[in-house]
Amino acid sequence: MTDEKKPVDNNQKPSSADSSVEPSAQTKTVASATAAPKVKPKPRPKKAPPEPPKGPPDQAPPDDVEVPLYVKALQDGLPNAVDQVSYWVGDWTVIVSADRLLEVGRFLRDNPATAFDYCSDVTATDWPPRAKRFDMIYCLYSVSLRQRIRVKVRVGEGEAVSSVTEIWPAANWLEREVYDQFGVNIIDHPDLRRILMPDDWQGHPQRKDYPLEGPGEYLMENPQDWLRLRNLPDEAEIE
Amino acid sequence: MTLQTPRVTTSASAFDTDELVLNMGPQHPSTHGVLRVVLRLDGERVVHADCVIGYIHRGVEKLCENRDWTQIILLTDRMDYVAAASSNLGYCEAVEKLMQVEVPRRARYIRTILAELQRIASHCLWLGTHAMDVGAMTVLLYAFRERELLLDLFEEYCGARLTYNAMRVGGLPLDIPSGWDKKVLAFCDLMEPKLDEYEQLLTNNRIWLQRTRNIGVISGEEATAIGLCGPPLRGSGVSRDLRKDEPNAAYEEFDFDIPLGTKGDIYDRYLIRMEEFKQSIRIIRQAVTGLPEGPVMGKVPRLIKPPAGETYHAIESPKGEIGYFLVSDGKSTNPYRFRVRPPSFCNLQALSRLVKGHLVADVVALIGTIDIVLGEVDR
Numbered sequence: 313m314t315d316e317k318k319p320v321d322n323n324q325k326p327s328s329a330d331s332s333v334e335p336s337a338q339t340k341t342v343a344s345a346t347a348a349p350k351v352k353p354k355p356r357p358k359k360a361p362p363e364p365p366k367g368p369p370d371q372a373p374p375d376d377v378e379v380p381l382y383v384k385a386l387q388d389g390l391p392n393a394v395d396q397v398s399y400w401v402g403d404w405t406v407i408v409s410a411d412r413l414l415e416v417g418r419f420l421r422d423n424p425a426t427a428f429d430y431c432s433d434v435t436a437t438d439w440p441p442r443a444k445r446f447d448m449i450y451c452l453y454s455v456s457l458r459q460r461i462r463v464k465v466r467v468g469e470g471e472a473v474s475s476v477t478e479i480w481p482a483a484n485w486l487e488r489e490v491y492d493q494f495g496v497n498i499i500d501h502p503d504l505r506r507i508l509m510p511d512d513w514q515g516h517p518q519r520k521d522y523p524l525e526g527p528g529e530y531l532m533e534n535p536q537d538w539l540r541l542r543n544l545p546d547e548a549e550i551e
Numbered sequence: 552m553t554l555q556t557p558r559v560t561t562s563a564s565a566f567d568t569d570e571l572v573l574n575m576g577p578q579h580p581s582t583h584g585v586l587r588v589v590l591r592l593d594g595e596r597v598v599h600a601d602c603v604i605g606y607i608h609r610g611v612e613k614l615c616e617n618r619d620w621t622q623i624i625l626l627t628d629r630m631d632y633v634a635a636a637s638s639n640l641g642y643c644e645a646v647e648k649l650m651q652v653e654v655p656r657r658a659r660y661i662r663t664i665l666a667e668l669q670r671i672a673s674h675c676l677w678l679g680t681h682a683m684d685v686g687a688m689t690v691l692l693y694a695f696r697e698r699e700l701l702l703d704l705f706e707e708y709c710g711a712r713l714t715y716n717a718m719r720v721g722g723l724p725l726d727i728p729s730g731w732d733k734k735v736l737a738f739c740d741l742m743e744p745k746l747d748e749y750e751q752l753l754t755n756n757r758i759w760l761q762r763t764r765n766i767g768v769i770s771g772e773e774a775t776a777i778g779l780c781g782p783p784l785r786g787s788g789v790s791r792d793l794r795k796d797e798p799n800a801a802y803e804e805f806d807f808d809i810p811l812g813t814k815g816d817i818y819d820r821y822l823i824r825m826e827e828f829k830q831s832i833r834i835i836r837q838a839v840t841g842l843p844e845g846p847v848m849g850k851v852p853r854l855i856k857p858p859a860g861e862t863y864h865a866i867e868s869p870k871g872e873i874g875y876f877l878v879s880d881g882k883s884t885n886p887y888r889f890r891v892r893p894p895s896f897c898n899l900q901a902l903s904r905l906v907k908g909h910l911v912a913d914v915v916a917l918i919g920t921i922d923i924v925l926g927e928v929d930r
Contacts, residue, residue, distance in 0.1 A: 402862075
């Protein structure tokens with residue numbers, strides 16, 4: 313739509329100039345000469361930015377790959393807890409719903425076939441167009457059986473996800489970081505404060521809609537409100 | 552003048568002591584950078600410790616999500632800046648896993664050599680600063696003397712002394728310079744007697760023993776639960792070394808042992824790292840003598856664009872498990888999500904548990920024993 317409109321505007325400009333200024337042969341040629349290159353770059357081959365992906369691929373395991381015992385044990389031990397099993401380049405991921413996370417976590421830690429007693433990492437990904445925009449990802453490891461699994465939970469903005477610190481105390485700081493960087497609403501956490509950013513920071517930097525360049529002058533002008541000012545559409549156009 | 556009536560106190564509270572809040576850092580030489588620890592003290596005993604971090608947070612993860620897959624290698628240098636080659640290795644292998652790229656055997660060997668030299672360099676820095684925190688100045692000078700030789704080796708290989716940018720997705724940018732392998736072997740020969748020198752200074756030193764034995768004891772189960780990794784976890788007797796458990800680079804082709812502690816105190820962690828020096832030398836010797844011929848770069852497209860998918864890949868860095876969680880959307884030339892699992896960050900989490908009940912002076916020793924680099928903690 314905007315691309316169609318703009319050339320029209322451009323054509324009007326030289327015509328209005330023609331009407332106001334006395335039409336002499338010289339000026340006219342100059343005007344047309346200037347107008348001609350102006351028209352040229354208008355249908356800019358401006359590459360549209362690639363559309364943001366709608367969500368993770370979460371590939372289903374191919375038929376020739378055998379499902380490992382620990383995934384089977386989870387599916388047998390807690391029927392209907394696993395929504396989806398995904399496999400990619402050797403990594404197994406189970407996707408569970410937020411309300412069954414603690415149940416799944418306890419099972420994975422305590423069952424002898426799984427024995428995931430070590431929480432390697434807790435992190436998140438942000439997929440803004442999706443209704444449940446965040447993926448909470450728990451990378452688990454079993455020290456005795458030397459195996460890995462990822463547990464994934466989909467959460468929307470403001471939706472609660474239980475803290476897993478009671479199962480793996482290692483998740484304490486990692487969950488604080490997820491809260492700090494993504495603003496995921498983690499409940500029942502013993503000490504939920506920001507960890508990397510200052511306590512009074514606005515916004516959550518790892519979200520995809522957070523600007524890359526930082527506050528700059530906005531912070532000077534309005535320290536309370538720079539993020540909102542930064543995201544105002546007309547402000548962006550003045551720039 | 553008004554006479555003030557003396558405050559009546561009950562006998563119990565008369566002998567009560569107030570808890571003192573002591574702020575340690577962020578400008579403190581023994582915090583190894585800008586770490587702030589808020590200590591709550593009862594006399595000289597630590598009741599509670601709260602770590603405040605983020606002073607040099609640069610948003611590395613956010614930056615990486617807006618850079619090419621290749622440009623990121625340079626940023627991984629800046630996280631753990633005393634073990635840049637290990638960070639490079641972990642990242643490159645994670646991308647290779649995502650792209651399913653085969654790395655030539657010679658490249659994997661040289662990567663192993665670099666990673667192990669890096670482990671020695673990192674442990675030299677740990678040993679020097681840790682001993683100095685506890686009060687032994689000489690060890691710092693000795694350890695930095697050998698670290699200097701290592702930095703010279705790295706400089707000869709890639710031109711940089713600290714941030715190497717020494718690896719690429721699919722292999723290495725450079726083959727080793729001629730004669731470099733001999734120099735590495737010569738360094739190994741030189742390093743072994745030096746290790747005895749360090750040990751003579753510390754291992755049976757009475758002051759060192761008193762400052763390190765039975766300090767910061769943590770059991771194996773608790774260390775696993777709290778997420779310790781690397782030498783602090785092995786110090787508690789948990790056999791977990793990713794070089795053995797999930798072999799990367801060329802580690803499965805070499806013989807080496809994983810030292811384990813029994814007690815889980817500072818002294819055990821010290822002994823483990825001293826043994827890791829020797830095991831690293833052992834690995835380097837095997838790798839240099841068995842170095843295969845061939846190319847150092849695999850077949851990788853010029854424009855790196857992994858197919859859509861995600862992976863988590865972890866390796867054993869000098870500090871512990873450094874893991875990379877990468878998500879590719881398959882369309883753009885930068886990762887959709889770049890996440891590092893920093894070993895220093897996860898180990899530092901255990902500090903408040905380790906210092907409980909110990910003296911203020913032991914806090915300094917305990918910060919040294921978990922071997923943190925704030926560049927990696929804050930990213």
